[in-house]
Each structure stands twice: as structure tokens, then as C-alpha cells.
Amino acid sequence: MENTNAYEKPVTLKNIVKFAVPTIAMTVFMSFYTMVDGLFVSNLIGTDALSAINLTAPVIQLVTAISTMLATGGSAVIMKKMGAQKTEEAKEDFTFLIMVNVIVGIVMCVAGYLAMDSVFAGMNLSADVEGYCVEYLSRYLVFTVPILLMNNFTLYMIASEKAALSLICSVAGGVLNMALDYVFIAGFHMGISGAAVATGLGYSVTAVVGLFVFSRKESLLHFKKPVCRFRVLASAATNGCSEMATALVTGIVTMMFNWTMLTFVGEDGVAAVTIIMYVLMFASSLYTGYSYGIAPMLSYYYGERSLDGGNVQAHGKLKKLVALSMKVIGAISAATVAASFLLTRPLVSVFARPDNPVYDLAVAGNRICTVALCFIGFNIFASGMFTALSNGLVSAVLAFSRSFVFMMIAMIALPRLFGVNGIWLATPAAELMALVLSVFMLLRYRRKYGY
Numbered sequence: 001m002e003n004t005n006a007y008e009k010p011v012t013l014k015n016i017v018k019f020a021v022p023t024i025a026m027t028v029f030m031s032f033y034t035m036v037d038g039l040f041v042s043n044l045i046g047t048d049a050l051s052a053i054n055l056t057a058p059v060i061q062l063v064t065a066i067s068t069m070l071a072t073g074g075s076a077v078i079m080k081k082m083g084a085q086k087t088e089e090a091k092e093d094f095t096f097l098i099m100v101n102v103i104v105g106i107v108m109c110v111a112g113y114l115a116m117d118s119v120f121a122g123m124n125l126s127a128d129v130e131g132y133c134v135e136y137l138s139r140y141l142v143f144t145v146p147i148l149l150m151n152n153f154t155l156y157m158i159a160s161e162k163a164a165l166s167l168i169c170s171v172a173g174g175v176l177n178m179a180l181d182y183v184f185i186a187g188f189h190m191g192i193s194g195a196a197v198a199t200g201l202g203y204s205v206t207a208v209v210g211l212f213v214f215s216r217k218e219s220l221l222h223f224k225k226p227v228c229r230f231r232v233l234a235s236a237a238t239n240g241c242s243e244m245a246t247a248l249v250t251g252i253v254t255m256m257f258n259w260t261m262l263t264f265v266g267e268d269g270v271a272a273v274t275i276i277m278y279v280l281m282f283a284s285s286l287y288t289g290y291s292y293g294i295a296p297m298l299s300y301y302y303g304e305r306s307l308d309g310g311n312v313q314a315h316g317k318l319k320k321l322v323a324l325s326m327k328v329i330g331a332i333s334a335a336t337v338a339a340s341f342l343l344t345r346p347l348v349s350v351f352a353r354p355d356n357p358v359y360d361l362a363v364a365g366n367r368i369c370t371v372a373l374c375f376i377g378f379n380i381f382a383s384g385m386f387t388a389l390s391n392g393l394v395s396a397v398l399a400f401s402r403s404f405v406f407m408m409i410a411m412i413a414l415p416r417l418f419g420v421n422g423i424w425l426a427t428p429a430a431e432l433m434a435l436v437l438s439v440f441m442l443l444r445y446r447r448k449y450g451y
Contacts, residue, residue: 006161007083007300011320016328020293022163026154026170027289028282032177035278037195040181042351047271047358049192050351052132054274055258059119059137061251063108063144065244067151070101072295073240075155076388077232078221079296082159083303088224094156094214096226097236101152105145112141129267132192139193143200146207153210159296160220162213169206177202239392243383249404256411257423264420265361272361275351276369280376280427283336287377290328291384297321298388302449322385322451329377336377340370361420368424375431382438389449394441402434409433 009015042050074097081090120133150173157166177198184194214222237244254277261269301318340347344366352358379402386395407430414422414429 007297007304011317011324013324013328016294016297016321016324019163019297020290020328022167023158023293024286024289026163026167027285027292029167029170029174030154031282031285032174035282036174036178036181037199038274038278038351040185041192041195042271044185045192047352047356048126048129048267049132050274051267051270052129052136052192053195054254054270054277055120055123055125055129055133056137056140057254058251059112059116060140061247061254063112063147064151065247065251066104066108067101067148068247069240069244070097070104070148070236071152071155071240072243072292072384072387073236073238073392074152075159075296076239076299076390077235078156079159079299080303080390082220083300089227091221091224092227093229093232094221095223096228096232098149098152098214098223099226100233101148102145105148109141109144112137112144116141126267136192136196139196140200142197143203146200146204149207149210150203150205153206153214155292155295156221157206157210157213158293160214162219163293165209165213166206169209173202173205176205235390239387239390239395241392241396243387243395243399249400249407253403253407253411256408260411260415260423264415264423268358269361269420271352271358272365275348275358275362276365276424278351279340279347279366280369280372283340283373284376284380286332286336287329287380288384290325290332291381294321294325295384295388298385299390302389305450318449319451325381325385326378329381333374333377337370337373340366340373344370364421365424368421369427371428372431375428375435379431379434379438382442385451386441386445391445394445398434398438398441401437402430406430406433 006015006019037053038050041053074094078090078094078097081087081093116134116137120130123130125133154166154170157163157169180198180201181195184190184198188194190197213219216222254273257273258270261273265272298318298321301321305318344363348359348362348366352362379398383395383398383402386392386398407426410426410429410433411423414425416422418425
């Protein structure tokens, strides 16, 4: 293998974009998985079924949280070792962490089935909505292991300089999901269970391809006999705990939104929240994709600096990469804010007709929530950067404060002051508070990491 990989190229905007764009595109297509389900479910089944998908989100986010923790934390640990030229040890750790994912997936699948009925029975839902919830989640849980593997292989493909392949898998999975949604719901009349199966099969594309790709020794990372280093698992969990916290508390916050909306508006409010979340999720996928895309570069340069008492060239690359990234995030933020304001009505009309009461609720909510897009990108990047630099504690503080502490403060206070508008204002308010904390942490640790 030549000694000229992507990590050794100059840090220029062109090279960064070339490295990150496939990942951005990939995360955008991944966000389609959920959005397509919502599109078909709302139009072919109804808004009660759309509400059910949102109500199952906290359980689904728990699965996502664990896989995200192992994927992002593991990638940071492994790529730091690759940068420090400990390649064989990195491959052993990679295989070990994939095995852990399989075991965790099986345990979570069984636990989900045991807890499912009691969870929804205690939410005082209408019989139809509760039935939709159980039906959707029972099919979704079958794919727990492929979902965990998909999240991991996605990041490891990027780290192995196979971002384009990761993108192809995501596009293929998205297309398969869309096609099967129509076939299962409209053709086979499987209802909401068809949407769940279509999503699971879409996710499985990356999992299956990843098993083949990482079985080949030509890959920068590939399977070999694992060594059970539990300190590596602990390190991966620590580094990735911020991303786990983000995914986990997203589920908790979703529950909070749902309960508050049920109190103020009813089940139509839950459907409106679902539509707003799709819009925010789509925009956030751009920031998340960029952060995931350059995370291996940050980890690699950080590991490279530890060689020979500190690599000066790697130090310069790290600093330039962070500076250019801030400009990229700013440009994406401006574009998403403008697009969301201009396209509010067309976006909402995809999920709800103008004569549906959900439509007006979602239009008003989206215009308020769009303000949050000014801040979300910088907060996501700051948390992801500290994970890549193996500072899981700071990353966790940023993610947990943003996703839970600030959001809970806003969700408790603002609806009491402004009613339904207060529910929509909670997201921009929480993101603004998080931005202040992110800037503080970036300035505090600037000298330590040299960015």
C-alpha cells in the first residue's frame, strides 16, 4: 500500500470538502429513512399512525444511542492508534468492538420485546394509536443488530477512506426503503408494520456490505483475530458517551414534547411535532455528516502529534482544519436557515394537507424552530470535535447540556409563558444557551490542543 493516504494531503478547503461531502450526502440520505416512513405513513395510513412513529422514537433512540456511542467512540480510539502507527492493534480493537455491537444488539432486542407492552400501556393513548405503536416497534426491533452494525460500519468506512462506498450504501438503502414502503403499505397492505420492515431492510444494506468489505485484508481496517481489551471498550464508551447522551436524551426530549403537546393541543400536536422534527433532522444531518466526515482526520492528526515528542506539521494541520471547519459550518447554517424559511409551506404540505389542523400547527412551529438552525451546526461540531480529540468528558458535558439540561429548562419555562408558541421556542432557546457553552469550551481548550 502506498504511503500517501488522504490524511497526509495538505489541509485545504478542497481536500476537506472532498473528504466530507460523501459523508454529508450519506447522513442526508440516512435521514430520509425516517422521513420516508413519515411521508408514506401520513399519506397512506393517517396522522394517528404518524403520531405513533413519534411516540416509539424514545425506544428507537435508545438503540441508536448505544450504537452511536460505540461507533463514534470506537472510531476515535482506533484512528488515534492508526495515527500513532499502531495499525495491528487498531485492527484487533476494531474486530473486538464489532463483536461487542452484535452482543449488545441481541440483548437490546430481547429487552425491547419484554418491556414494549407495558411502556405504551402506561401512556394513556387512544386504542388506535397504542396499537400502531406496538405494531411498528415489534417489527423494528427485529433489525436491532443490523442497525448497530450499520451505524458502526458507516463511520469505519469513512475512517478507512471508503466514504464514497458508505454513501453508495446509504443511497441504496434509502432507495430500497422508499420502494419497499410503497410495496408493503400500498401494495401488500401491511400498514405501519410494512413501514418498519422497509426501514429495517434499508438499514441492513450497509451492515451486509460492511461485513464483506471489512473481511478483505486490502481494506485499511479489516477483521482479524480480536483481542478482548476491556480498557479499549471503556475508552470507546467514554469517548462516545457524549454522542450516546445526545441520542438518548433526544428520546427523552421527544417524550417531553409529546406529553406537552398532548396537554396543550392533543394528538394533532404530536403529529405537528413529528413534522417539525423531520425538518430539523434533515437540516441537522448536514452538520452531523460534516462532523462525522472530518472526525477521523482530527483523531489522526491528534495521534500523529504524539509521535517524536510532537509533530509540528500535524499541529498546523489540526489548527487549519478547525478554522476552515468553522467557516464551512457557518455557510451551511446560513443556507439551511434561508431554505427552511422559504420552503416551510411546501415542506409541511408533503406530510399534511392544508385543510388538516396539523398543517397550520406545523407551519407556525417550523418558522419559530428554524431560528435554532443558526446555532445547531456549531454545537454539533464542537461536541464531535472533542470526541475526535479523545476528550469524551467535555464532549459529554456539551452534548448533555445542549440536549437535556437546556432543553428541559426551556420546555418547562417557555410553554407556561407563551403557550403553544413556547413549545416551539424551546429548541432555539436551548440551542442558543448551548452555543454560549460551546464557545466557552472551545476557547478554554484551544491552547491545550493547538487548534
